[in-house]
Amino acid sequence: MAELNSTPKKSGNKVRTKKSALRVDLTAMVDLAFLLITFFMLTTTLTKPKAMDVTMPVGDSSPVPQSRTMTICLGKDNKAMWYLGEPEHPTIAATITDYSKSGLRRAIAETRQKVFNATGKSMIVVIKPGETSVYENLVNTLDEMNINDIQQFAIANIDKTDIDMLKAKQAF
16 A cells, blocks of 8 residues: 655644655555465466376287288488388388388388288287487387377397398498
């Protein structure tokens, strides 16, 4: 509230009022500011971190049929090599692709459809990051698993056969 203090001063027969400075009491405004800050802090929802659930197998794993196993090997320069089946005798030959919509996403979708048409079962994907690949490529590949709704996938160590194939395709 504003407050004006003035006391009358007598000098002779005239009464003079002494003019003093105007003083504004800001207590109510400070209280209101703290109440508003408290209100907005308590009612604001903070952004929650987004994380993808990755379920890792526990214990011994059963062998998977090669006819429905797609292997994705992550190489250098944002390139990936994929094939269906065994590396020595692939059902679909090894192909180099990138991480775009028309690259890895399309390869996964088309291969998934071919596996389902041939076997009537879902596809299994094995992701093998190479030494020259970057972490971003692994995250992009996991995102593609989520986008394409691949339920069964695993992250495995890359073996010598896959490294030789990547070197032959100049992606290692």
